[in-house]
Amino acid sequence: MMTDSRIYTAALVIIGDEILSGRTQDKNVSQIALWLNIQGIRLREVRVVADDMDAIIEAVNILRARNDYLFTTGGIGPTHDDITVDAIAAALGVEVVIHPEASAVLHAYYETRGGINPGRLRMARVPDGADLIPNKMSGAPGIRHGNIFIMAGVPHITAGMLDALTGTLEGGAPLLSQQIGCWVAESEVAKLLGDTEKHHEGCQIGSYPFFREGKVGANFVVRTTDADKLAECVAALKLGLAELGYDTVDGGI
Amino acid sequence: MMTDSRIYTAALVIIGDEILSGRTQDKNVSQIALWLNIQGIRLREVRVVADDMDAIIEAVNILRARNDYLFTTGGIGPTHDDITVDAIAAALGVEVVIHPEASAVLHAYYETRGGINPGRLRMARVPDGADLIPNKMSGAPGIRHGNIFIMAGVPHITAGMLDALTGTLEGGAPLLSQQIGCWVAESEVAKLLGDTEKHHEGCQIGSYPFFREGKVGANFVVRTTDADKLAECVAALKLGLAELGYDTVDGGI
Incomplete structure (x- = not known):
């Protein structure tokens, strides 16, 4: 593209x-x-x-x-x-x-x-x-x-x-996004989120906490216009969460 | 009050x-x-x-x-x-x-x-x-x-x-509102709505059309801070709609 x-x-x-x-x-x-x-x-x-x-x-x-x-x-x-x-x-x-x-x-x-x-x-x-x-x-x-x-x-x-x-307005590269979910208090992994964003230029990471079934969790959304950067940033975030002992759910919870 | x-x-x-x-x-x-x-x-x-x-x-x-x-x-x-x-x-x-x-x-x-x-x-x-x-x-x-x-x-x-x-912020008179519903295309009664608002100073009339059960209808919301003016304006609007042959539903449809 x-x-x-x-x-x-x-x-x-x-x-x-x-x-x-x-x-x-x-x-x-x-x-x-x-x-x-x-x-x-x-x-x-x-x-x-x-x-x-x-x-x-x-x-x-x-x-x-x-x-x-x-x-x-x-x-x-x-x-x-x-x-x-x-x-x-x-x-x-x-x-x-x-x-x-x-x-x-x-x-x-x-x-x-x-x-x-x-x-x-x-x-x-x-x-x-x-x-x-x-x-x-x-x-x-x-x-x-x-x-x-x-x-x-x-x-x-x-x-x-x-x-x-639809299709009649001139635009640029669409903003791509990918979400992963995690049963973690976002405040436990705030540093990881900030560091990961910093190391992946052009990517933004949003953190959206929730409270369900008596447990706290968060969905993390990575946004960028570049498909390769998106995949790299998501992979780094998942690895970082795994190293801290947290499983992740592709697509969010 | x-x-x-x-x-x-x-x-x-x-x-x-x-x-x-x-x-x-x-x-x-x-x-x-x-x-x-x-x-x-x-x-x-x-x-x-x-x-x-x-x-x-x-x-x-x-x-x-x-x-x-x-x-x-x-x-x-x-x-x-x-x-x-x-x-x-x-x-x-x-x-x-x-x-x-x-x-x-x-x-x-x-x-x-x-x-x-x-x-x-x-x-x-x-x-x-x-x-x-x-x-x-x-x-x-x-x-x-x-x-x-x-x-x-x-x-x-x-x-x-x-x-x-709650209760800690200084405010004025609360904005009162009352809604009536009517199975009418709002465009059939646009003149009545405008005239009624004009004749009731301090009242605003909002018109919110909908399409349900295969029929068009609209809810009309009268807003004002004065309870007497609210009642008068709603009564005038209901009378005007009745004179045009339309029944109304208190509280909206």
């Missing part, structure tokens, strides 16, 4: 009072992160902001400038609290316009579902200059404007939009 | 490569948001950042300045990737010191669990001037420094720390 030493990064802005109020458990961070990994893009930062123009504008403008890609989820429905398009247009300094193709899609979709109305037509509004992201699940499309990808908040609709984008 | 017209806000910084890589599904946003609501404090913004000094420092310094409270989760364990204390000390411009009480707690906790070691003693390190937040679940305490609350990443340990803080 060709490897590209440049790291491509993305940021995600989650827009919604329902997340900040605790009503709704977000599921988009993990699904977008996992999808980005496969595209060779790293999710570098996430912000959750309220349904508030200024908060959305601030987050969008800072994060789009310092990442290759910016994704947003939420706030693109038909109701008064859906202000994402207006906020992003304001952030970009462009007008909000009706996208003719989105309008046609919505007219067709609602023809057998009660007909179009002003609320539904709101979902054809885009920042001027935008393209559409197909949405197979419901009528309303997602929106792409430059390096900004405006997606639905409902996770299965977001999933469909990600599916439509 | 006394009502306080000032709104108290909090921000949350979630620290962890495991969230950004998609490996771990965050559960702390919703549990902290719900806990804050009860304290009369609103979660206004959340950031998820990598295990990276600069990223943590930037988020902490911006968010602590513009909110009454700042919470962090993650990165306070015994391993090399746990850098939260160092980053927050750097953000505050103070030294990292061993907290004598935390050291005593950890010595006692590990006395019957393999003994103290340098990795475990790392968990007694705090930004100079900090107090401890008790942790009944495992040895390592959380940390309070001014308006910053440094909590565990593992959700059940975070829960124990929140429990220890």
